[in-house]
Amino acid sequence: MVNVQNVTFSYTKKTELLNNLSLNLKAGHIHGLLGKNGEGKSTLLKLISGLVFPKAGTIDTLGFNPVNRYPEMMREIFFLPEELPQLNLSIGNYEKVYSPFYPNFNAEQFDNYLKEFDVDNKKSMLNKLSHGQKKKVFVAFGLAANTKLLLMDEPTNGLDIPSKGQFRRMVASAIDENRCMVISTHQVHDMDSLIDSIIVMEHHEIAFNQSIEEITKKLFFRVAERNEKHENVLYSDDSLRGLYQVCVNTTGEESKLDIELLFNAIIINKEKILKLF
Amino acid sequence: MEFRETQAIYLQIGDYVCEQILLDRWNEGDRIPSVRELGVDLQVNPNTVMRTYDFLQSNEIIYNKRGVGYFVSEDAKTKIISYRKKQFLDQELPLFFKNLRILGMDFKEIAKLYELFIAK
Numbered sequence: 001m002v003n004v005q006n007v008t009f010s011y012t013k014k015t016e017l018l019n020n021l022s023l024n025l026k027a028g029h030i031h032g033l034l035g036k037n038g039e040g041k042s043t044l045l046k047l048i049s050g051l052v053f054p055k056a057g058t059i060d061t062l063g064f065n066p067v068n069r070y071p072e073m074m075r076e077i078f079f080l081p082e083e084l085p086q087l088n089l090s091i092g093n094y095e096k097v098y099s100p101f102y103p104n105f106n107a108e109q110f111d112n113y114l115k116e117f118d119v120d121n122k123k124s125m126l127n128k129l130s131h132g133q134k135k136k137v138f139v140a141f142g143l144a145a146n147t148k149l150l151l152m153d154e155p156t157n158g159l160d161i162p163s164k165g166q167f168r169r170m171v172a173s174a175i176d177e178n179r180c181m182v183i184s185t186h187q188v189h190d191m192d193s194l195i196d197s198i199i200v201m202e203h204h205e206i207a208f209n210q211s212i213e214e215i216t217k218k219l220f221f222r223v224a225e226r227n228e229k230h231e232n233v234l235y236s237d238d239s240l241r242g243l244y245q246v247c248v249n250t251t252g253e254e255s256k257l258d259i260e261l262l263f264n265a266i267i268i269n270k271e272k273i274l275k276l277f
Numbered sequence: 278m279e280f281r282e283t284q285a286i287y288l289q290i291g292d293y294v295c296e297q298i299l300l301d302r303w304n305e306g307d308r309i310p311s312v313r314e315l316g317v318d319l320q321v322n323p324n325t326v327m328r329t330y331d332f333l334q335s336n337e338i339i340y341n342k343r344g345v346g347y348f349v350s351e352d353a354k355t356k357i358i359s360y361r362k363k364q365f366l367d368q369e370l371p372l373f374f375k376n377l378r379i380l381g382m383d384f385k386e387i388a389k390l391y392e393l394f395i396a397k
Contacts, residue, residue, distance in 0.1 A: 030322055168320035173313060175323060193286055193321040213328070216285055223283060254285035 001027045001149065001180045002048055007057030009043060017043055020057070021205050027148070028177040029211075030194055033184040034263055035201030041184045042082060044201070045151045048182075049079045062148055075102055078142040082153040084134050091137055092122040104146035113140035116166050132158040139167065143174045150174075150181045156190040164190050188259040198259065200266050208266050210277055212257050218276045219265075220249040221258045234272055235265030248276065286321060287328040293319070294333060295357045298349055305353055308346045309339060336360060 002025040009018040017040045025031055035041050046052045047059060050066030050073070059066055064073040087094060091114070099105040114122070117136040126134060135158045142150055156164055171194055175181060182199075185191055198215065200208040224230065224243045232248035244258065246265040266273055284292075294315075297303040309315075312330060316323035330347055333339045338353045338360075350356065377387070 029324070165320055169317050172316040172320060172323060193319075193325070196322045196324045212325075221283065254288070255283050256285050256289075 001025050001062060003060040004044075004048065005058045005060075007047060007054045007059060009040070009047060009052065009054050011043075016055075017204060018047075018054075019204050022057075023199065023206050023209065025180055025182065027180045028175070029197045030171065030175055030181045030183060031197045031199055032188075032191055032195035032259070033182055033199045033201070034186075034188070034259070036267075039201040040204055041201055042153050045079060045153055045182065045184060048149075049077050049151060050074070051079070076148040078102070078145045078147045078150050080138055080142045080150075080152040080155055082157065084131075084138055087126045090123050090125050091119070094126060094137070095122075095141070098141070099145070102145040102147060106144050106146060109146075110140055110144035113143060113170055116170065117163055130158075132160055132163070135159060136163060139170075143170055146174075146179075148179055150179065151184075152181065153184045154186070155183060156185065156187050168194050188263070192257065192259050195259070198262070200263060202267065202270070207270060208274070214277065215262065216249070216254040216257050217252070218249055219257075219262070219273070220247045220251070220253070221245070221255045221261060222247065234269050235261065237261060237264065246273075287325050287332065290315070290319060290321065290326060290329040291332055294329065295338065295361070298338070298353050299357060303349055305349050305351050307349050309349060311346055 002023070004021060004023040007018055007021045008016060009021075010016045021044070023044070033041050033044070043052065047054055048061050048066060050061070050069045053067050062073050062076055064070050066073065089097065095107070095110060099107070099110075114120070114137070117140060119133060119136050119140070124133075126137065129137070135155070139152070139155055142152065156167055159167060167190075171181065183191060183195065195212070197211045198208065199206060202208075219234070222245050223241055224236075224245050226243060228243075230245065230247055232250060233245050234248065235246040237244040244261055246258075246261055249255075294303075294309065297309075298305075303309050310318065312323045312326045316326045319326075330339065330341075334341060334347075336356060337350055338356050339347050340350050341347050377384075
């Protein structure tokens with residue numbers, strides 16, 4: 001669906017933001033894109049959707065080179081940026097102006113999503129809405145656009161507590177084997193039941209890209225008592241409840257993936273973890 | 278649905294389905310929610326629910342009628358109970374024994390408490 005090969009990118013001449021980065025995304029999955037601030041997650045999403053151009057390397061998005069921005073590609077991509085555009089339009093007029101670009105846009109679906117999110121007045125002006133309300137409108141629009149590729153940069157930032165569950169419900173109903181979603185986020189606890197594949201960016205490249213099934217087959221996540229010994233501990237974090245640990249999975253028994261723990265483990269003990277895959 | 282700390286989500290969804298069957302909310306022979314419906318209800322990725330259904334199917338708790346959906350097997354309850362029993366013996370009982378040893382408790386003490394519990 002998306003194939004990034006050896007891409008290098010920089011905003012300034014001196015420092016390279018992305019260096020020889022490669023990534024392959026498959027349809028039917030919800031990919032979680034994780035990485036510290038400034039790693040280039042948003043830039044990667046922009047490269048895939050043709051908003052910025054690579055300095056070297058090639059990108060294939062839905063069979064197109066995104067640099068050309070062919071309409072056949074653009075109408076199958078929706079990119080939800082973290083910073084939403086300032087538009088002097090009502091919700092209804094935004095829909096009227098932008099939905100024709102997306103041939104599979106479903107107006108009824110859009111209305112249902114807005115209703116679920118408690119955004120009831122489509123006459124409201126977008127630039128008068130609070131950040132959270134505005135985010136809901138764009139999330140609803142992005143899901144209702146039914147594009148093959150949906151890229152979301154921090155979609156749950158600013159959403160109130162009930163909206164996070166509604167967001168998960170909507171995404172669960174929207175994913176199918178022909179669609180591919182990428183969710184870039186720091187709010188890992190909002191996402192851990194939704195994401196089925198994890199991409200970690202570190203040092204401006206892809207450090208890790210695995211399905212959750214593969215991860216839980218190779219790694220074991222557990223809460224251990226402090227005096228408990230385990231030879232295969234890869235990462236350990238002390239907490240009130242005990243030691244949160246990532247271990248080598250030696251029994252084949254699968255545990256619940258803790259994304260935060262996995263991320264920290266990859267940052268601290270990358271070599272050992274990568275060797276397992 | 279609030280997910281517990283350590284068990285894989287697809288297995289927790291499996292427990293949820295088994296519970297619905299044991300509590301007679303979903304009866305033997307009934308069609309159960311589709312992969313997508315249950316994903317939406319529980320706010321989880323449908324691919325994860327698919328794994329659960331594959332797992333339950335291989336344990337003969339549910340079966341698939343192609344193009345129609347998933348159904349509760351005729352002797353699902355018996356199967357669930359024997360599966361649960363195995364789980365209890367393999368996982369929960371060793372933990373229980375470990376606690377007994379740590380606390381220095383006698384088995385007779387436990388037997389007395391169990392008799393009281395049964396009497397209630």
